[in-house]
Amino acid sequence: DTAVSQTPKYLVTQMGNDKSIKCEQNLGHDTMYWYKQDSKKFLKIMFSYNNKELIINETVPNRFSPKSPDKAHLNLHINSLELGDSAVYFCASSPWGGRLEQYFGPGTRLTVT
Amino acid sequence: GEDVEQSLFLSVREGDSSVINCTYTDSSSTYLYWYKQEPGAGLQLLTYIFSNMDMKQDQRLTVLLNKKDKHLSLRIADTQTGDSAIYFCAVPGQDSGYALNFGKGTSLLVTP
Numbered sequence: 662d663t664a665v666s667q668t669p670k671y672l673v674t675q676m677g678n679d680k681s682i683k684c685e686q687n688l689g690h691d692t693m694y695w696y697k698q699d700s701k702k703f704l705k706i707m708f709s710y711n712n713k714e715l716i717i718n719e720t721v722p723n724r725f726s727p728k729s730p731d732k733a734h735l736n737l738h739i740n741s742l743e744l745g746d747s748a749v750y751f752c753a754s755s756p757w758g759g760r761l762e763q764y765f766g767p768g769t770r771l772t773v774t
Numbered sequence: 775g776e777d778v779e780q781s782l783f784l785s786v787r788e789g790d791s792s793v794i795n796c797t798y799t800d801s802s803s804t805y806l807y808w809y810k811q812e813p814g815a816g817l818q819l820l821t822y823i824f825s826n827m828d829m830k831q832d833q834r835l836t837v838l839l840n841k842k843d844k845h846l847s848l849r850i851a852d853t854q855t856g857d858s859a860i861y862f863c864a865v866p867g868q869d870s871g872y873a874l875n876f877g878k879g880t881s882l883l884v885t886p
Contacts, residue, residue, distance in 0.1 A: 694873055702811075702860055706873035717873060751817065755872065762807060763874060765817040 664688050667752050667766040674742055675774055682737045682769045684752030690764075691757040692716075693735035695727060698749040698768070707750075710735050711757055739771075747773045780863050780877035787885055792850040794880045796863030799844065806839065807864040807874065808848045817862070820848070850882075858884045 665686045674680050686693060695707040709716040713729040724740045739746060752766040777799045786792045798806070807822040823830045823837045823846070830837045836849040850857055860881050864874040 692872065696874075702879050704817075704862065704874075704876040704879075706867075706875070709873045719873075753817075753874075757872075762805075762819045762822055764819070765809075767816040 664764050665752055665754055665766040667750075667769050669769060670767060671770050671772075673772045673774065676742055676744060678742050679738070679740045680742060680771070681739070682750055682752075682771070684735050684737070684766055686733055686752075686754040686764070688754055688764060690754040691732060692755050693729065693732075694753040694755075694763065695735065695737050696751040696753060696765075698751060700748070704751070708735075708737075742771075742773045744773050747771055778863055778865050778875050778877040780861075780880045782878060783881050783883070785883045785885065786853050788853060788855055790853055792848075792853045792857070792882055792884075794848045794850075794861050794863075794882065796846040796848075796877055797844055798846065798863070798865045798875075800865060800867065800875075803865045805866060806837075806846050808835075808837065809862040809864055809876075811860045811862065811879070813859075820861070853882075853884050855884045855886065858882055 668683045692711045694709050698704045706719050707721045708727045710729045712732050726738045729735045749768045749770050751768045753763040755763040779797045804825045808820040809817045810820045823839050834851045838847045860879040862879045863877040866872045867875050
């Protein structure tokens with residue numbers, strides 16, 4: 662009964678490839694997020710979706726395209742992967758309004774070689 | 775955007791108290807959070823405090839909030855080796871769909 666799940670947990674791929682990371686939440690939350698944690702452990706918001714609609718896109722290259730087929734899922738597709746994309750990507754969800762805490766998925770460690 | 779600042783490292787001896795400090799810039803934030811990240815693991819919500827509170831206590835954890843100075847602290851009493859982790863202060867951004875702005879994280883090392 663995992664609240665926020667992500668697949669895969671680890672992803673190793675070569676530069677130039679296209680890959681996707683999937684995220685699902687079973688909490689009934691309206692809002693979902695993608696965060697990136699770099700090698701120095703700095704966490705930064707990438708995207709925020711509320712009820713399948715994009716709320717924010719924080720200066721993320723357009724090689725990154727989130728897709729929300731329904732409000733329980735927010736997938737992240739990355740085109741033409743670059744070395745600098747190597748990081749841990751966290752999905753999170755919360756009720757709309759930020760009045761309660763965000764629940765995070767376990768993370769996907771992406772390594773681009 | 776929101777700036778959230780934390781010191782990067784803290785080392786304490788087992789049994790002592792740990793205090794991790796955080797400062798932020800957006801005074802309209804209504805909730806402020808502390809997350810814990812153990813090595814190789816995800817983010818675990820430790821506690822949060824409403825902006826109309828000065829203090830919140832939850833077992834060994836005490837959160838203090840000084841809204842005037844925009845200063846938040848997390849105190850861990852009787853620190854154990856299992857408390858060794860990175861602790862993140864996080865503040866929702868009002869102009870970012872309530873996405874969290876994180877501090878750079880404080881690495882807490884607890885030595886026997």
